[in-house]
Amino acid sequence: MSTSLSGPGSATQAPGREPIRSGLPRKSRDARNHAPITATGLVVKVVLLGLVAGIAIWAAFPLIEARMWVGLAILGATTAGLCYLYLTRRHIPAKYLVPGTLFLIAFQVFPVLYTASTAFTNFGDGHRGSKDDAIVAIQSSSVKQVAGSTEYALSIATKGDPTAGPLVFLVTDPKTGAVSAGDGEGLRPVDAGSVTVSPGGKVTAAEGYTILNFGQASARSPEITNLVVPTPGGALRSNGLSRAYEGKAIRAYDAGCDCIEDSETGKTWTADAATGSFVAADGERLTQGWKVSVGLENFHRVLTDPNISGPFFGTLIWNFAFAIGSTGLTFLLGIAIALALYSPRMRGTNLYRVLLILPYAMPSFAMLLVWRDMFNTDFGLVNNLFGIGVDWFGETWSARAAVLLVQLWLGYPYMFLVATGALQAIPRELTEATSVDGASPWQSFRAVTLPLLLVALSPLLIASFAYNFNNINAIWFTTEGGPFPADNPTNGATDLLITYTYRLAFGAQGAEFGMAAAVSIFIFAIVATVSAISFRRTRQQEEVYS
């Protein structure tokens, strides 16, 4: 059996038996197929496949519990496929491709699909679960104590085995001291001589019953919560493990009319499948709703709701300005400093380099908060230092300038670092040659150094742009999107699309995941388009310069 195994192990074979690299593919495959199995390879394979099996078993239990058979089938098929793949000698390319593909599906494709599907629902606070969940929640939260009813002392008992026997409530009426036994059929009086009652009223022993202690009882918690003893006025329910009360569910679901009926007021709320809530004739909605598909409504709202679409395009423009501004400014400053330090006449460059890298070494989260406090009108360092009274985060343009300034401070060391690296890769002979030809330093920078720098830095600039386009920290920790216009608290002057989305999804108004997912899709489309165009242009540029 062991000799028929292959896979990772074959890579560790003795060097002497390495197939000749220049040989025909067929020959190399033959060589691999006949490669001996080493002990290390076998151990690696056993451990890794064991891990796969372990993860599969760990993931299977919750799936079975939640009755998600489709998920379980996918899990089983994936695990079986993986075992097959690494236990045969065939499919060599797949052995390398499959792990990456699986991770791609799990961490990229699945979340994208999930976001996309959420965008078509009203998923959010008040509409999180299914309709059945909502009905259960409505019914259970309408259980009220029957007015003037008795609070009983309760003991949980069984007939027979404490872990499996049928449950019985032994209740004591506090006024009369009479003990009754209750189960699904109703209450029956118990002969006073056959029970022992503690001074507190609880039954401590009863003939024919086993009294459960808290530990035993709590093991059967769901059964206790679900046991309802019918009484003429309503039903006896447990309240914890030591008290029982007569309660009544005021609201009940009626499948006939697909509505909730209130037995006290006679009011009904009919299910509205379009909004996922129960609505009464007078427009009143019950608090608990459920998740429904709303089609294109979220996208429609983004494009047409004047409170969203107007600010959305304004935000989009600022978003571009912010991303271009923070990338461009850091690039300019970074390159300028890199050039200055690159000059052979510069002394003490190492010291400067250390000082310049400092901002980069600070955690940006903390620094953003420090900067926020430094821009405080009355207590901030910026105003105090210069003796001015600028309301930095209170005015649109000063707030925008401030966030760009913070970005510049946080970001230029990075640009400086990469530009220094790129500069060192450009041979000095090139610039020396231009000066021999009589070009000014500026001309030689424009014609030789900058284009060569850009070839190396363009992909980084695009990545930097894409990152800054969604740089939620930069805004959230400083201005929180403010200042806000007096008449529109939802969209501030420094809001990026991502902070705006974040506020929608997790803001104070309650979560609106469906809506936020729709905006995410818009953002994704924008960033993807911009990046695709820029990368294409970079490639053309490289062709020109190389």
Added chain:
Amino acid sequence: MRIRTAGVVAVLGLALAASGCGDNSKDEPAAKESPKAASGKLVIWADDKRTAALKPFAEQFGKDNGVTVEVQAVSKDLQTNFVTASQQGSGPDVVVGAHDWIGNLVQNGAIDPVQLAAEQKSSFNETAIKAVTFNGQLYGVPYATENVALIRNTALAPEAPKTIEDLVATGKKLKAEKKASEILCLQSGQNGDAYHVYPLYTSGGGYLFGTTANGDYDPKDLGVGKPESIAAFQKIAKLGEKGDGALKRSITGENSIATFTGKKCAFLVSGPWAIADAKKANIAYDISPVPGFAGGKEAQPFVGVQAFYVAAKGKNKALAQEFVTNYVTKPELAVALYQAEPRPPALTAAFEQVKGTDPDLAKFQEAGKNGQVLPAIPAMAAIWDPFGKAEAAVIGGADPAKTITAAGKTIAGQIK
């Protein structure tokens, strides 16, 4: 502006994370117990401070009753984490939190009502019981109340001001004498703070929601944007940056207490949580109710309540009910929680017990005596953000009538 490997991949990840669809388990505490372990085990979620105070009592409860009790600290976004976890079936049995969560927790079906016997109910402070009542049902067992008051540096201002105008006059005098640099430390920040400005808003005549016949807040009767609210904000505007300068956007939640303890202002509007800092800074202080405008209505702060809730989807509901209704209602636990963080206990017996040792407590209680219960209806969620931002705009000098009308419209649009 860190770029690193960023690129489209990170951007995509960010967008997804922001939409709540990325990796759902990311923020959850490591509380995923195996389904089999549920028997005889009670899981409680609370924030860090309360976890420390609860632990010994929870362990005692476990020992007395032959069950295991686990108290887990959820230091961030407890409410959101609880809702998400309970929806996925991995939530706790009991959760501890503020009463204004109730509306949201109920609309997401995350908590169940609790049944307290009449004599248990009457052992609590009435306001506290009112706070945890929603739609006519009791949804949690309260253990502490909290409200803001005026904390004043008695070295700078020996007399408690009767009205806001008194306060401003004293503050201006101190400023002129260079004994202080600010008139009043009432946190606002660039985005406002509805909670702290509320006493002034009510004194100016404003209200948030009207009440229905049974005393519940009525989301259909929204007070923001009504003439009363405009009148209130006109008074607030007079205290703002273009008026007296008593209210400023540069005073934020981060610096207000520090400015007070740094003796830069004589008056601080804050809650019991500020006292520890004042004591540490060795400041002679006194506590009095937040004063209202001269000739105005009474300044009513929000009264908030901290409570224990029974999770609707908990695995051990019976035990959770037992713990919440019969154990949390004991004064010893309330006193211990008070010692972990000094907020007035909601149980009258516990309050009496700690009152003697802590005079501040009674003063805070007195300041909140006429307070308004912080609305727990889901519609309240729509208030905070627009109301705060309108407040900040008005303090900054925006036209009150226009700003508040717009805020009222936004809020009304968000209340479904």
